[in-house]
Amino acid sequence: MPSLEIDHERCTECRMCYIVCREIDINAVYVALEPLHRIEIDLQKCTYPGCTACLMYCPAEGSIVEVESGRSMVPPPPEAWQEA
């Protein structure tokens, strides 16, 4: 099953992924317990590819990466989540 991680080189630490993940009660995105307090994804809780909410809200293209392929994920096209 593919999973996601944060590319800290690209991530702007805006925390939109954290906020959306909390809002939908998946709670996979968390703040690391180290002085830099970087955002990480808990692979045990993340339901990707079932959920792609963080990708939709992430404004920094390519900062969320598929672990297995190393492919930088780009946000889905707007029509994927905009209401008709």
Place this chain on the structure above:
Amino acid sequence: MPDLPGKALARELIEKSRSESRATPVEEVIQAICGDGLDDGAAHRLIGRLWTLERMFYYIYGGWGQGLEINDFPPSIKYLFSKQIVDESTHEMLYLDALLRKGFAATQKDAFRHPSGCFVMDSALAYYVFSLRNLATYPHPIRIAALNLGPKVLELAWMEGLTKAIADPDLKGVFESQFVENRSHINMGRRIVEEFVTKPVEAELCRWACAVAKRDYGRFLGELSAFVLGHEAPAPPAPRRQVTD
């Protein structure tokens, strides 16, 4: 390089706060943890109440931010303030993560509703929050002196004591990882006071605001300790009242 005008004042405020820093009501909690450890119920009450306070900093800093105008201070001062807002948000997230990770709350919504995590108007926490928010109408260096050279110094000291006492590595990490940012807030406050508090009247205002903030923070810490140690039940939330049509 000549001495900055507020250097003596900054040192005075920090030293005074340091001298009071290990005499707060949290010492009772630290003693209790050293004796019997921290059970899940007490940990939930502690983290929940600290989370509630951190959430309220969005409200406090929102008010303070409205008091900043274009060209009133150099951009560096505004950068430091925005950094402090982000740090406070980080700490809020750390506490919420801990509540969820420890299983004290199943969802964010549950954490908001729980007596440990809900904001109660008639509380020492609210009193402290409104006290800080009230500083919105004062010049930025004065309110930064009040918070960063007052309650922040006390907070860093009790947090270091608490971290030493807590055995659970997860909870320890929640507090320990905040040290760098908390120290930097104190240093930011020192720098701002050193550079921008130049007149005797401003220095007096800093002393007054710092004392008031510490008094109200002490009241909050007293309520927190009693709550964590189970000495008093949390006040029930005020009934909701429809105030508009």
